[in-house]
Amino acid sequence: MAIAVAAMMLPAFYACNSDKIANENLYTFTDQMIGQYLNDSSNFSEFSRLLDTTKVIGLLKSYGTYTCFAPTNQAMHDFYKLRGKKSLADFPSDSLKIIAYDHIINGTAISYAQFVNGRLPSLSMSDRYISISYSGAGTFVDNTAMIVTKDIELHNGVMHVINQVLNPTHDGIVEALSKMPKYSLFYNALIETKLADSLLLIRDDSYHSADFEHLVKVPLEQNSWYYEIVPPARKYGYTILVEKNETMNSNGITDMQSLKRYAAQIYDEVYPEDAGITDVTDRRNSLNRFVAYHLINKQLSRNRFIDLYDTQHMLKTQDMYEYIETMCPNTLIEVKKDRLLNKTNIFNYIRETGQSITLNLDTIENDATNGVFHEIDGMLVYSKAVENELSTKRLRFDAASFFPELTNNDFRGSRLAQNTVPDLYNSPSLNVLLPRGYIDRIQSSEQTVVGYLPGYHKFQDYEGDEIFLSAASGSLYDFTITLPPIPAGTYEVRFGYLTNGKRGVAQLYFDGIPAGVPLNLNNSATVASIGYEKPGTVASDPNGYENDKMMRNRGYMKGPACYRVVTPGWSDGDNARYSPVILRKILGTYVFKEAGHHTLTVKGLSGGEFMLDYLEFVPTSVLESEDIY
Numbered sequence: 184m185a186i187a188v189a190a191m192m193l194p195a196f197y198a199c200n201s202d203k204i205a206n207e208n209l210y211t212f213t214d215q216m217i218g219q220y221l222n223d224s225s226n227f228s229e230f231s232r233l234l235d236t237t238k239v240i241g242l243l244k245s246y247g248t249y250t251c252f253a254p255t256n257q258a259m260h261d262f263y264k265l266r267g268k269k270s271l272a273d274f275p276s277d278s279l280k281i282i283a284y285d286h287i288i289n290g291t292a293i294s295y296a297q298f299v300n301g302r303l304p305s306l307s308m309s310d311r312y313i314s315i316s317y318s319g320a321g322t323f324v325d326n327t328a329m330i331v332t333k334d335i336e337l338h339n340g341v342m343h344v345i346n347q348v349l350n351p352t353h354d355g356i357v358e359a360l361s362k363m364p365k366y367s368l369f370y371n372a373l374i375e376t377k378l379a380d381s382l383l384l385i386r387d388d389s390y391h392s393a394d395f396e397h398l399v400k401v402p403l404e405q406n407s408w409y410y411e412i413v414p415p416a417r418k419y420g421y422t423i424l425v426e427k428n429e430t431m432n433s434n435g436i437t438d439m440q441s442l443k444r445y446a447a448q449i450y451d452e453v454y455p456e457d458a459g460i461t462d463v464t465d466r467r468n469s470l471n472r473f474v475a476y477h478l479i480n481k482q483l484s485r486n487r488f489i490d491l492y493d494t495q496h497m498l499k500t501q502d503m504y505e506y507i508e509t510m511c512p513n514t515l516i517e518v519k520k521d522r523l524l525n526k527t528n529i530f531n532y533i534r535e536t537g538q539s540i541t542l543n544l545d546t547i548e549n550d551a552t553n554g555v556f557h558e559i560d561g562m563l564v565y566s567k568a569v570e571n572e573l574s575t576k577r578l579r580f581d582a583a584s585f586f587p588e589l590t591n592n593d594f595r596g597s598r599l600a601q602n603t604v605p606d607l608y609n610s611p612s613l614n615v616l617l618p619r620g621y622i623d624r625i626q627s628s629e630q631t632v633v634g635y636l637p638g639y640h641k642f643q644d645y646e647g648d649e650i651f652l653s654a655a656s657g658s659l660y661d662f663t664i665t666l667p668p669i670p671a672g673t674y675e676v677r678f679g680y681l682t683n684g685k686r687g688v689a690q691l692y693f694d695g696i697p698a699g700v701p702l703n704l705n706n707s708a709t710v711a712s713i714g715y716e717k718p719g720t721v722a723s724d725p726n727g728y729e730n731d732k733m734m735r736n737r738g739y740m741k742g743p744a745c746y747r748v749v750t751p752g753w754s755d756g757d758n759a760r761y762s763p764v765i766l767r768k769i770l771g772t773y774v775f776k777e778a779g780h781h782t783l784t785v786k787g788l789s790g791g792e793f794m795l796d797y798l799e800f801v802p803t804s805v806l807e808s809e810d811i812y
Contacts, residue, residue: 217251217337218243226344229259230286233271237280239287249340250288250305252313252324254348255331262348284308285349292340295333297600297607298322301548302484302555304491304597311351312484312555314548325349326547356382356421356554363549365427366558369477372442373423376471377464378478381510382421385553390417395618398632409612409639417621420482420591421554424530424540424563434562446473449564466512475511476565481590482554483507485542488518488528491596492581494638494647494749495603498758501745501812506578506667513668513778514565515573530559531569538568574670577809578800579679579743582650585667586622589615589635595648598638602647608750612639614651624665630658643681643748643756643765650795652785659787660689666781669800676770677740677799678783681754682707683764687791691770692784698770699738701788708763713739715763717756727760740767745812760811772803 215223218240221231230253234240243249254262268274274282287308302312316323322330328347335342352359357379360370373379395413403410436442443463450469451458457467465471481487489505497503503520519529519539530540543558589595594615601610615635619627627633631654638647654660676693686704690697708715714734718727718741727741734740742759756762775781785793801809 215337216244216339217249217342218245220335220337220342221251221253226255227253229256229271230254233259233279233283236271236276237283239280239283242289243287243339245339247339248290248292250291250293251340251342252286252328252345252349253342254286254328254345258328258345258347262350265350281309281353282348282350285311285351288313294341295322295330295343296604299486299491299599301486301490304593304599306593309351311552312550313349314484314550316547325351325550352550352552354551355385356423356551356556359549359551360423360425360556365429366425366556368428368431368436368438368442369425369474371439372470372474375439375463376468376474378471378474378510382423382478382554384419386419387417390414390621392416395616398616398618401614403611407611409614411614411616411634413616413618414588414592414594414621416592417588418591419480419553420587422479422481422483423554423556424477424479424559425556426562427543427558430559430561442473443470445562446470449473449566452567453565453570472511473564476509476514476516477563478510479507479516480510481507481587483590484548484555485528485557487590487596489520490527491599492646492648493520494599495640496638496642496644496647496746496749498745498747503745504579505584506573506580507584508667509565511565513780515578515668515670516563517573530563531572533568533572536568570670574672575802575805577802577805578669579645580667580798580800581646581648582795582797583635583637583646583648585664586624588617588622594635594637596637598647602638602640602749608640612642613637625662626665627652627662628658628660630655631660631662633662640749641753643742643746643754643759643762645679645743645746645759645797647749649681652793652795654787654790657790659790660793661786663782663784664795666783666798668778668780669775670778671775673772673774673803674800675772675803675806677767677801678770678795679742679765679767679797679799680704680794681764681796682766683753685792687787687789687793689793690786690788691768692782692786693770693773694781695784702768704791704793708734708739708741708766713737713766715739715741715766717761717763735769738769740769741765741811742767743812767799 221227263269285307288305289308291305293303298315302314307313314325316326324345328345328349330343331346332344360366392413392415398413399411401407401411436445446469450472460468462468463470489503493503500522502522505518507516509516517531519532520527521529528542532539540559540561540563543560546558549556583589583595601607617633625633631652634651636649636651652660682704684705688701688703690701692698716730719725724730742762742765744758744760747758748754754762754764759765
């Protein structure tokens with residue numbers, strides 16, 4: 184039985200060419216499990232034998248939800264030949280289960296319409312990412328296996344047929360980089376600075392999800408509008424942005440000495456007090472800073488830099504920005520998504536000169552067991568120009584960006600489809616309950632319950648998500664967040680949040696100092712003490728600018744006009760500026776004498792919830808010219 188696929192508008196990072204796929208329709212065999220379908224089809228006898236041998240076939244014959252990328256018999260025979268084998272019997276038994284697991288995603292059925300250009304948000308059963316790419320020749324899985332039949336719908340999931348066996352690397356990120364001679368100059372510097380030792384962790388073996396299952400009060404099986412989980416694991420991850428040797432050569436770098444000279448030219452200007460440090464393993468040394476600025480303690484596929492956060496909440500007329508902390512102490516990389524140019528992943532754009540760095544899209548995502556590395560098209564440095572750029576503009580941080588754990592464990596950006604594809608809007612909202620100590624940068628009391636909501640179409644949140652906190656019954660929440668580094672300067676600091684009648688009252692502290700009087704998070708912006716007026720409702724102030732001034736005098740601002748609620752109901756408005764439940768609280772003006780980290784502490788003063796959407800750091804020099812977005 185075949186049913187037509189409903190046409191839908193998808194954002195650019197969903198765009199794909201399915202013309203080369205043999206079957207254009209969804210095929211449904213809802214009376215069969217994936218395992219039975221594979222057993223019954225002669226086209227998959229070799230893959231079925233692999234699943235039988237490893238006893239994985241039983242999983243695919245059981246109830247659950249799976250995505251299976253099934254290689255044809257020819258693909259399996261080609262794989263045997265590639266590995267110097269004649270049949271499955273020639274493989275070590277322990278490797279066969281890994282091969283089987285490489286092709287299965289447990290827990291979700293990902294249809295072709297949900298594919299993204301890059302890594303899929305869910306891991307395979309071998310704990311590896313599966314990536315999707317598109318070309319004129321067709322749609323590819325892990326860059327080499329072409330999808331020849333898509334969307335075979337079965338009772339316990341969906342299957343896609345591929346013409347090659349998936350064979351992801353099982354090297355760590357440092358070893359994977361070492362096998363790419365065209366990056367040898369950077370690799371040698373990574374080893375000489377000993378920064379390679381910072382890229383070795385894979386998972387926290389002391390974390391056991393079973394210890395925290397008692398936190399879950401609303402499981403998926405309850406069929407509520409939302410459900411709760413605890414993280415199944417606590418994984419680490421890394422990203423390396425790397426220049427190929429040819430790029431370095433064009434900048435006068437041919438060996439380690441010339442690379443050291445280049446790094447000194449850049450970093451001795453930014454950090455003149457450290458110019459005399461020659462030990463390359465010292466974190467203040469110029470070569471060490473050069474290498475470290477290319478390293479990120481988050482596993483960022485191409486779409487995880489910014490695209491996966493571009494839900495339907497975000498207005499598609501406004502550029503997006505993300506700020507990523509690097510392993511070079513107290514530094515950030517800016518990532519821009521330019522709507523007018525339809526370009527994404529623009530790093531460190533300098534407004535004065537138009538210079539920037541981008542990913543080399545002619546190269547593949549270089550995968551590893553604990554990270555990914557990307558080739559870039561120019562020399563990535565934290566120069567004076569970059570420092571000046573970052574210290575003279577508004578820096579808005581989505582709260583989830585503070586915490587690498589949310590990226591490395593596949594939570595941040597995991598709900599893009601549910602907040603972009605209308606047919607998936609009715610999927611229940613997810614609340615990830617984060618056990619105490621799971622997030623390194625959150626210190627909380629035993630009574631504080633920390634959660635992360637990756638996104639829901641009825642939430643009016645920046646990038647769709649929020650950090651959500653509450654306290655055990657009869658208790659008050661109390662927590663401190665360590666924030667990303669901010670360049671030296673004088674800043675107005677703002678706290679972005681959504682009000683409702685369940686929030687309660689809290690005292691906020693910035694760097695340990697009370698940020699004004701306690702904040703009542705229950706209060707809508709329309710209360711007299713805030714004085715919000717919806718733009719367009721007052722004839723003498725059609726744009727709301729005079730009302731903006733009045734609100735600022737009271738320590739508040741309207742929400743930014745760059746995001747909205749996808750499905751109005753709990754809140755409304757064309758964008759957050761038009762919604763009286765969206766507010767920015769001005770915490771104060773602060774002088775940062777040097778670049779560094781800061782803290783936000785929140786102490787509950789009454790029962791209720793607390794949510795954190797985003798923080799803004801705005802140089803006082805740009806307040807007069809700041810836009811409404």
